[in-house]
Amino acid sequence: MNRWFSVAYHYVNLIRENEEGERFEFYGTHPNIDHVSLGASDVKEVEPEVEGEAYIAFCLDFCKRHGIDLFIPRLHMESIAQNIKRFEEVGTKVMVCGDMELLQNMMNKEKFYRSLEGKGVVEIPDYRVVRTAEQFAQAYRELTEAGERVCFKPTEAEGGMGFRIVKDKAGDPLEELYGYVTLETTYEEAYRTLSSVESFQDLMVMELLEGEEYSIDCLADAAGNLLTAVPRRKSEGRVYHLEYSEELLALSRRIAENCRIPYAFNVQVKYNKGIPKLLEINPRMSGGLYITCLSGVNFPYLAVKSAFGETFPMPHPQFGIKASYVEQAVRLDPVRGEAGAHGLK
Known part of the structure; x- marks a missing residue:
């Protein structure tokens, strides 16, 4: 498993503790050798900060050196999916969607919203994709005139990165300074920031659900x-x-x-x-x-x-x-006398 979120610790243990008693040996890589995602791995290595072909070459070499049976990627899934055959040639299956489009x-x-629109599969929120401050202003105006509250997020972002809710009016700055950090911003603040550049990466402005x-x-x-x-x-x-x-x-x-x-x-x-x-x-x-x-x-x-x-x-x-869930203490150093299972890798 490559550069996963911290919850990979749970997924490794869920696979290891399977009800059929199937035995596995787990290998993980991450730029930070102390990242908790590696905490349940039998073998862990530092991952280089590279991209493109250099990253694929690292992954292929790792799988070949260690005889990995199954690669479960998170980082650079697209590049890895494009090279599935190369992994299969070294004896490694890859658990990733192989349909590149x-x-x-x-x-x-x-792209994904457009691919699903009009197919009766799932309802899509009302949205506009903007690249300039003026386009942002027009999108905001159209959505609010339709009776919607507005939010925005980059078209290419994972999780909640870049997500903001546009609030109706500014609050008390001092109260906000002493309060919790929120995902809210005013239209004026957003427009002022976006106006500081001629254009920016695609931003999806949409109805707030x-x-x-x-x-x-x-x-x-x-x-x-x-x-x-x-x-x-x-x-x-x-x-x-x-x-x-x-x-x-x-x-x-x-x-x-x-x-x-x-x-x-x-x-x-x-x-x-x-x-x-x-x-x-x-x-x-x-x-x-x-x-x-x-x-x-x-x-x-x-x-x-x-x-x-x-x-x-x-x-x-x-x-x-x-x-619900609670924090859990995890040992990052090997436990004395602990032996890895010798099964699928």
């Missing part, structure tokens, strides 16, 4: 056939609810049938005026998947089985579960 679309919100937010974790086989899905609703603070929703499960089935995303993927939607609208789709294990696994479905392990072409009974998740 689909993968590239999912990495860019504008103000209803319930769901993260739907999905499991599919190598051909993209959906095997199961679990809607996870974010509540107050750190509380989540694993809920049965036929509307959201049907939405997941439509997305799976239309896109054919393999292995584990995540659909993020948020309601507005009673309608679930698409935020984004992540073609990888989500940051909160370890919470979803409380449903009784070991998503990471079953995704690995799918990557190896193995079949298994259809999973039946439990719903109606309320969950």
